[in-house]
Amino acid sequence: MTTTGSKLLIGATVMAVVAAVVYGVIVGGALGTIGLSSAAMGLALLAGVNVYTRDADVSSMDTQAVMAAPAAAAAPGNSMWPIGAAVGGVLLVVGFVTYPVMVVFGVVVLLAATVEWTVQAWSERASGDATFNASLRGRMAHPLEFPVLGAIGLGVVIYSFSRIMLFLSQAGGPAAFATIAALILLVGFVVAFRPTVRSGAVAGVATIALVGLVAGGVAAALEGERELHPHETTGDLGREGQCDTGEETEADENASQTVGAKANLLADIVLHEDGRLEADALGLPGGAGQLVVARNNPTNVRFVNASGEERRLVLDLGTRPAVDENGDVIEDEEVPDQRCTALANEDGNQLLNFTVTEPSASGGPYAFVVPGVDGARVEVVVP
Amino acid sequence: MVREMSAGPSRRRLAGALTALGGVTLLAACAEDAPQDTWQPAGENAQRIQDLQWWVFAIAGAVGLIVFATIAWVSVRYRDRGQPIPRQTHGRPALEIGLTVLPALILVGVAIPTIGTLMDLSRTSDTECVVNVTGQQWWWEVDYPPQEGCGGFSEPIVTSGQMVIPTGTKVLVRGTSRDVIHSWWIPRLNGKRDMVPGRVQTVRLQADRPGIYAGQCTEFCGLSHANMRMEVVALDPADFETWKANQLADYTAPMEGSLAAAGEQVFISQCATCHQVDGLVNADGVPIIAQPQERVFAGAAPNLTNLTTRNTFAGATWDLLTPTCRDDVWNASPEEFGAAYLAGVSADCLNEVDLREWLRNAPAKKPMYADPEQLGPTDGLNRGMPYLALSEAQIDQIIAYLLERQ
Numbered sequence: 035m036t037t038t039g040s041k042l043l044i045g046a047t048v049m050a051v052v053a054a055v056v057y058g059v060i061v062g063g064a065l066g067t068i069g070l071s072s073a074a075m076g077l078a079l080l081a082g083v084n085v086y087t088r089d090a091d092v093s094s095m096d097t098q099a100v101m102a103a104p105a106a107a108a109a110p111g112n113s114m115w116p117i118g119a120a121v122g123g124v125l126l127v128v129g130f131v132t133y134p135v136m137v138v139f140g141v142v143v144l145l146a147a148t149v150e151w152t153v154q155a156w157s158e159r160a161s162g163d164a165t166f167n168a169s170l171r172g173r174m175a176h177p178l179e180f181p182v183l184g185a186i187g188l189g190v191v192i193y194s195f196s197r198i199m200l201f202l203s204q205a206g207g208p209a210a211f212a213t214i215a216a217l218i219l220l221v222g223f224v225v226a227f228r229p230t231v232r233s234g235a236v237a238g239v240a241t242i243a244l245v246g247l248v249a250g251g252v253a254a255a256l257e258g259e260r261e262l263h264p265h266e267t268t269g270d271l272g273r274e275g276q277c278d279t280g281e282e283t284e285a286d287e288n289a290s291q292t293v294g295a296k297a298n299l300l301a302d303i304v305l306h307e308d309g310r311l312e313a314d315a316l317g318l319p320g321g322a323g324q325l326v327v328a329r330n331n332p333t334n335v336r337f338v339n340a341s342g343e344e345r346r347l348v349l350d351l352g353t354r355p356a357v358d359e360n361g362d363v364i365e366d367e368e369v370p371d372q373r374c375t376a377l378a379n380e381d382g383n384q385l386l387n388f389t390v391t392e393p394s395a396s397g398g399p400y401a402f403v404v405p406g407v408d409g410a411r412v413e414v415v416v417p
Numbered sequence: 418m419v420r421e422m423s424a425g426p427s428r429r430r431l432a433g434a435l436t437a438l439g440g441v442t443l444l445a446a447c448a449e450d451a452p453q454d455t456w457q458p459a460g461e462n463a464q465r466i467q468d469l470q471w472w473v474f475a476i477a478g479a480v481g482l483i484v485f486a487t488i489a490w491v492s493v494r495y496r497d498r499g500q501p502i503p504r505q506t507h508g509r510p511a512l513e514i515g516l517t518v519l520p521a522l523i524l525v526g527v528a529i530p531t532i533g534t535l536m537d538l539s540r541t542s543d544t545e546c547v548v549n550v551t552g553q554q555w556w557w558e559v560d561y562p563p564q565e566g567c568g569g570f571s572e573p574i575v576t577s578g579q580m581v582i583p584t585g586t587k588v589l590v591r592g593t594s595r596d597v598i599h600s601w602w603i604p605r606l607n608g609k610r611d612m613v614p615g616r617v618q619t620v621r622l623q624a625d626r627p628g629i630y631a632g633q634c635t636e637f638c639g640l641s642h643a644n645m646r647m648e649v650v651a652l653d654p655a656d657f658e659t660w661k662a663n664q665l666a667d668y669t670a671p672m673e674g675s676l677a678a679a680g681e682q683v684f685i686s687q688c689a690t691c692h693q694v695d696g697l698v699n700a701d702g703v704p705i706i707a708q709p710q711e712r713v714f715a716g717a718a719p720n721l722t723n724l725t726t727r728n729t730f731a732g733a734t735w736d737l738l739t740p741t742c743r744d745d746v747w748n749a750s751p752e753e754f755g756a757a758y759l760a761g762v763s764a765d766c767l768n769e770v771d772l773r774e775w776l777r778n779a780p781a782k783k784p785m786y787a788d789p790e791q792l793g794p795t796d797g798l799n800r801g802m803p804y805l806a807l808s809e810a811q812i813d814q815i816i817a818y819l820l821e822r823q
């Protein structure tokens with residue numbers, strides 16, 4: 035029986051002879067022909083030796099070795115990794131002229147394919163025992179494969195999840211996820227109380243759920259996020275110099291009408307029914323028309339609305355330079371510098387937190403006022 | 418062998434050491450010069466605490482003695498002398514219930530007057546005037562809002578380190594903080610109270626007699642927590658009026674051509690960005706308003722308008738008075754104390770050593786995060802006063818200027 039190695043060398047010898055003849059006839063010239071003939075002779079010699087020794091040192095007497103030697107082991111099956119590497123290469127090349135992400139993907143796929151291919155090729159030739167080889171491959175590759183695959187799997191699940199949540203409407207989200215949670219609970223109950231359910235069925239259901247999730251995620255990602263609307267706050271009113279309104283603004287919607295903070299406030303600023311505004315400072319009761327506030331110190335006061343109408347409290351800090359959208363100061367343009375509470379309904383309270391950086395002597399006069407109530411005023415003194 | 422031989426002398430040495438330790442502890446309890454002693458109340462609030470604590474400590478001490486004596490007796494009486502293990506018993510309901518009920522009763526007995534005292538000490542309805550304190554790393558600002566109490570204030574007064582109050586008056590301290598949590602404690606006048614950013618906390622203070630009552634920050638607040646001290650200075654109501662008038666007096670510019678006049682210029686260029694001096698104007702006659710928030714993390718630096726009417730500085734940690742002059746104030750009789758304190762800091766009495774060191778390099782004297790290279794976390798803002806690279810001549814001028822701030 036001619037061994038593989040002998041076949042290779044015999045084939046090479048034949049090709050060298052043919053090449054020498056073809057070259058000598060068609061191209062001519064001594065050097066090439068001599069070279070090719072020498073190669074043919076050398077290869078013939080090697081082929082002879084190989085045939086004589088029957089591929090390396092397997093004894094011709096050892097009939098069992100014919101079946102057991104590594105070289106005689108069944109050739110491993112075809113590898114899929116070259117295809118993977120090819121895909122990576124294509125991604126890389128296409129990526130260079132289209133989207134940079136594709137280059138990244140290409141590099142990743144190429145790297146993964148190369149590593150896997152190397153490990154596979156090495157392990158398949160490690161011994162003549164296929165089972166042992168497979169376990170060897172596992173020992174090499176699993177510590178890398180499991181975490182990476184786990185992370186990718188989790189990433190896909192989480193990303194799909196987030197896309198679906200961002201796609202669903204504000205009302206639809208809770209409904210959808212309550213349903214899904216109930217379904218999961220139900221399946222859990224069935225599996226727990228019916229041990230006879232085949233594991234195959236469970237795996238099937240799980241796979242369908244997973245595929246559904248990913249498909250939903252892809253669809254939702256393509257559809258885009260729902261419109262996210264940032265809710266305006268009273269801080270925005272102050273920033274935009276729009277505290278002066280006594281009307282309800284979006285910032286007042288659902289604003290809590292009573293404030294829990296009863297202690298640790300510097301003062302209550304009370305709006306009476308007759309339109310008087312008074313400061314009831316901690317330790318200085320009696321309703322004053324003036325409140326002293328420390329400079330550069332975060333301060334809390336409570337607006338107590340006893341007027342019988344919806345009102346807000348505004349801290350009027352004079353004017354400040356106007357700024358454009360980028361936060362750059364617009365020269366020669368001043369806007370009102372105000373802080374305000376949300377609208378407090380009849381007998382409601384609202385909290386106001388503020389810090390004054392400039393003393394009233396230079397930046398003032400400062401005052402608490404109530405839009406819509408003339409003469410309601412408490413002077414704020416900042417030493 | 419070796420152990421047996423040395424057992425005698427080493428045991429004796431241990432006993433000696435324990436006796437000495439006990440003796441020292443006992444003696445420490447009788448310290449005379451202890452300005453921060455809760456056991457020497459100097460006003461009604463501290464007296465309330467004293468009235469509560471002496472018998473609570475007495476009960477606790479008696480219980481402690483009984484427990485330790487029992488343990489000692491049991492360990493000696495039933496020590497291992499090779500006797501057989503006695504019969505083991507289990508459960509003695511009467512004793513167990515008794516030993517649970519007795520401590521519970523003691524605790525209830527302690528709790529009732531304790532809660533009563535706490536409620537009394539947190540009352541704000543009967544106080545006669547208000548003083549604000551604001552903690553920041555590492556000093557206290559004190560300010561007086563306009564009010565009718567304490568003889569009346571027409572304008573706010575801002576000072577630091579020392580809080581001046583009239584004697585025999587129920588003062589309500591409203592406290593807060595500009596950066597981290599600090600704690601205000603004048604042991605001879607009342608208990609301690611944490612001062613928390615964004616919250617206003619209250620402490621009652623009342624001093625029976627004129628004098629200085631020392632305290633210190635008791636909530637760890639960073640590098641110089643140990644150097645964050647404060648003093649309450651009690652003056653009788655007439656002296657308090659004099660103090661108030663001094664604080665509100667108009668700014669007096671230094672005489673032209675004097676050392677102090679040069680100091681004013683240095684102050685304007687080097688110090689006035691952080692430190693407010695009320696009445697100080699620039700060359701065009703426009704009042705100079707300090708902008709400490711641009712350079713200091715807490716957004717504040719001590720108001721120096723009347724620096725030399727106080728007798729400590731930098732968180733009441735160093736004296737502005739020389740040791741002799743300081744003793745004259747601290748040891749003055751209650752009748753003479755007011756005049757001694759109101760004399761302020763004269764040129765002869767000025768503690769130049771510490772003040773010079775402060776002006777030469779403040780962070781070297783009081784640890785503060787003021788190294789320009791380490792101000793990343795605060796966006797370049799200092800905690801405390803930075804090194805200013807003043808020359809000795811400039812320091813001379815500034816000291817002359819500061820001496821006139823009274």
Ligand SMILES: [Cu+2]
Pocket residue numbers: 552553555598599600634635636637638642645
């Ligand atoms: Cu502190």
